[in-house]
Amino acid sequence: MYKYLKINYSPKLKGTVTISGAKNAALPIIASSILSKSEVNFINVPEVADVKTLLKLLKNLGAEFKFENHNLKIDTSDINNTTAVYEIVKTMRASILVLGPLLARFGHCKVSLPGGCAIGARPVDLHLKALKLMGADISIEQGYINAKGKLKGTDIIFDKITVTGTENIIMAASLAKGKTRIINAAKEPEVTQLCEILKDAGVDIKGIGSDEIIIYGTDGELLEFKTTEIIPDRIEAGTYLAAAAITNSRITLNNVIPEHLEGILVKFKEMGFDFEENERNLTILPAKKIAPVKIVTTEYPGFPTDMQAQFMAIATQANGMSVIEERLFENRFMHVPELNRLGANISINGKVATIIGPSKLIGADVMATDLRASSALVLAGLIAKGETNVHRIYHLFRGYENFVEKFKNLGAKMEILNEEKP
Numbered sequence: 001m002y003k004y005l006k007i008n009y010s011p012k013l014k015g016t017v018t019i020s021g022a023k024n025a026a027l028p029i030i031a032s033s034i035l036s037k038s039e040v041n042f043i044n045v046p047e048v049a050d051v052k053t054l055l056k057l058l059k060n061l062g063a064e065f066k067f068e069n070h071n072l073k074i075d076t077s078d079i080n081n082t083t084a085v086y087e088i089v090k091t092m093r094a095s096i097l098v099l100g101p102l103l104a105r106f107g108h109c110k111v112s113l114p115g116g117c118a119i120g121a122r123p124v125d126l127h128l129k130a131l132k133l134m135g136a137d138i139s140i141e142q143g144y145i146n147a148k149g150k151l152k153g154t155d156i157i158f159d160k161i162t163v164t165g166t167e168n169i170i171m172a173a174s175l176a177k178g179k180t181r182i183i184n185a186a187k188e189p190e191v192t193q194l195c196e197i198l199k200d201a202g203v204d205i206k207g208i209g210s211d212e213i214i215i216y217g218t219d220g221e222l223l224e225f226k227t228t229e230i231i232p233d234r235i236e237a238g239t240y241l242a243a244a245a246i247t248n249s250r251i252t253l254n255n256v257i258p259e260h261l262e263g264i265l266v267k268f269k270e271m272g273f274d275f276e277e278n279e280r281n282l283t284i285l286p287a288k289k290i291a292p293v294k295i296v297t298t299e300y301p302g303f304p305t306d307m308q309a310q311f312m313a314i315a316t317q318a319n320g321m322s323v324i325e326e327r328l329f330e331n332r333f334m335h336v337p338e339l340n341r342l343g344a345n346i347s348i349n350g351k352v353a354t355i356i357g358p359s360k361l362i363g364a365d366v367m368a369t370d371l372r373a374s375s376a377l378v379l380a381g382l383i384a385k386g387e388t389n390v391h392r393i394y395h396l397f398r399g400y401e402n403f404v405e406k407f408k409n410l411g412a413k414m415e416i417l418n419e420e421k422p
């Protein structure tokens with residue numbers, strides 16, 4: 001049964017929202033538990049669909065876990081199967097994150113190739129090329145990656161910056177024999193937290209947070225993890241700030257790390273918004289007049305591609321022409337035709353979208369296509385007159401914990417309903 005989200009015009013939000021743990025930190029960190037000799041304890045783990053999918057995959061391999069109230073205890077010592085099956089991997093491409101740890105620990109594994117996804121082909125060629133350089137024998141058979149071999153440290157230069165590619169190699173290198181140098185490494189905060197956790201677990205890692213990371217592997221010696229708190233989700237935080245911006249409201253976010261948001265905050269300021277910051281709280285202040293913006297998505301610490309759709313929704317309310325260039329993924333504008341159905345005035349030319357605002361949006365039925373595009377449709381639905389129904393809303397629950405409750409607490413009028421049969 002499909003569910004959809006009905007949103008009624010909610011032109012003003014107010015109050016505070018607490019940000020959950022970062023999905024894109026939790027996924028590699030949970031995968032890294034494969035490298036542990038005993039049970040590992042993680043706290044502030046977001047209860048979102050993608051985390052539950054990864055736990056289902058690890059259970060399928062033989063791991064045991066207890067996950068309640070954002071507290072995850074996972075024990076992978078009894079893993080007796082190293083095949084990550086298509087049925088699970090096809091539902092979440094980040095399953096590729098078990099490849100590096102499984103190969104490093106067991107010397108062999110079979111991982112289904114993640115299908116493409118709506119936002120692009122998203123190949124994993126760079127992950128495989130790097131593992132081959134570390135001595136792995138890799139073949140692709142019937143849609144599966146067959147990997148085997150004892151991993152040895154070496155120099156790896158990534159042709160493109162890849163977040164999960166960097167994470168896979170950091171985990172593989174942690175148990176390899178000798179020194180691995182990763183050049184052109186991703187610097188996202190989620191990569192940094194993975195390095196910090198592995199360092200605390202006994203791996204000698206240098207250059208954490210930089211684009212050159214050096215890992216001295218333990219040569220097969222399993223790790224002893226310490227209890228760790230997952231960092232707050234900077235994209236969830238950015239999405240709630242975008243909700244405040246599009247309704248020109250004042251709201252406060254609890255549990256954020258402002259430094260992780262710098263690439264986003266600078267664009268909010270360009271549009272006329274301002275902020276009050278202290279330690280881990282952040283308040284966004286309404287703009288006198290929402291100004292248009294120019295955005296190019298780049299790797300961290302630049303403006304993140306995962307906030308592109310949300311800013312496009314805000315730009316529909318800006319006074320003038322905004323321009324957004326998407327440089328990381330080849331097909332990440334699927335929210336454009338849906339926003340235009342609501343009355344936006346957006347045109348696309350290759351990788352560049354041009355948004356003329358302000359547009360009066362009128363509620364309509366729209367279709368979510370991927371996680372972040374769906375959040376952009378919800379934002380637009382807040383200020384569209386009348387009722388907006390966002391279909392295929394399951395995309396949203398992959399990465400946003402308690403989305404509806406958090407928005408209703410801010411004054412948004414929305415509810416989840418079951419699709420009637422067409």
Ligand code: EPZ
Nearest residue numbers: 024094122123124125126127161162163164306328329371
């Ligand atoms: C991570 O995906 C995030 N997912 C994505 O978030 C995010 O959009 C992306 O990084 C970019 O920031 C997780 O961390 C689980 P990439 P990832 O490898 O690692 C190309 C969300 O909304 N590439 O950094 O898969 C690739 O096609 C998700 O939470 C290759 O060509 O992204 C893309 O164009 C969506 N070959 C670019 O590099 C490879 O082997 C960046 O991809 C790997 C990547």
